[in-house]
Amino acid sequence: MKLIIGNKNYSSWSLRAWLAARESGLAFGEIDIPLFIPGSRERILSHSPSGKVPCLNDHGLAVWDSLAIGEYLAEKAPALLPAEAAARAVARAVTAEMHSGFQALRSRMPMNIRKDYRGHGRSAEVDADIARIVAIWNDCRARFGDGGPYLFGRFSLADAAFAPVCFRFQTYGVQPDGTAATYLATMLANPHMQDWEAAARAETESIPAEDLYG
Numbered sequence: 001m002k003l004i005i006g007n008k009n010y011s012s013w014s015l016r017a018w019l020a021a022r023e024s025g026l027a028f029g030e031i032d033i034p035l036f037i038p039g040s041r042e043r044i045l046s047h048s049p050s051g052k053v054p055c056l057n058d059h060g061l062a063v064w065d066s067l068a069i070g071e072y073l074a075e076k077a078p079a080l081l082p083a084e085a086a087a088r089a090v091a092r093a094v095t096a097e098m099h100s101g102f103q104a105l106r107s108r109m110p111m112n113i114r115k116d117y118r119g120h121g122r123s124a125e126v127d128a129d130i131a132r133i134v135a136i137w138n139d140c141r142a143r144f145g146d147g148g149p150y151l152f153g154r155f156s157l158a159d160a161a162f163a164p165v166c167f168r169f170q171t172y173g174v175q176p177d178g179t180a181a182t183y184l185a186t187m188l189a190n191p192h193m194q195d196w197e198a199a200a201r202a203e204t205e206s207i208p209a210e211d212l213y214g
């Protein structure tokens with residue numbers, strides 16, 4: 001399998017698929033395509049019919065969109081989803097909510113791992129998104145978190161979905177309390193997250209439109 005991804009500093013959708021692939025334990029190679037430079041669109045389109053990353057290529061089969069990639073990986077590595085039906089349903093629900101929501105947080109706090117934007121990006125709408133995310137984390141940990149430190153105990157696709165939020169909280173200095181703070185620290189200490197962060201910090205390309213606060 002090969003996973004086609006964008007800049008590790010900026011591409012939040014790429015991180016979700018890459019982290020799920022790493023946590024699956026399945027072997028995969030990586031094709032990195034820096035976004036929004038001459039030729040990037042053509043390079044992406046040569047792999048991904050949507051013209052977006054991430055895209056997974058499994059022996060010629062293209063699977064695009066991070067949600068579909070996660071589900072595809074979970075078919076091969078079922079531990080990526082909780083074993084119990086109710087927990088699995090809620091894991092999918094919060095993953096889908098992350099996939100389709102939180103527009104204010106996304107637009108005012110884009111993932112930008114290299115930057116220190118503490119104090120930037122807050123608004124009433126962003127605060128409402130943050131409050132909802134913290135509520136999801138607390139609820140999942142309380143109801144399903146017994147078997148380990150992640151939202152559903154063991155690492156799952158739900159954690160991959162929220163991984164970019166963890167880097168955003170670090171960049172923009174968002175500090176939740178209690179259980180959510182512990183979960184955030186767990187995610188930021190995850191060895192695959194740390195590999196991604198180190199690679200993001202080593203990148204030299206920048207996307208000026210994403211560097212919102214200087």
Ligand SMILES: N[C@@H](CCC(=O)N[C@@H](CS)C(=O)NCC(=O)O)C(=O)O
Pocket residue numbers: 006010011012013014035036041051052053054064065066067
């Ligand atoms: N819903 C898609 C979103 C993919 C997406 O928007 N990817 C961005 C990078 S994070 C992209 O490919 N941008 C390049 C472009 O639009 O040319 C997913 O979950 O994979």
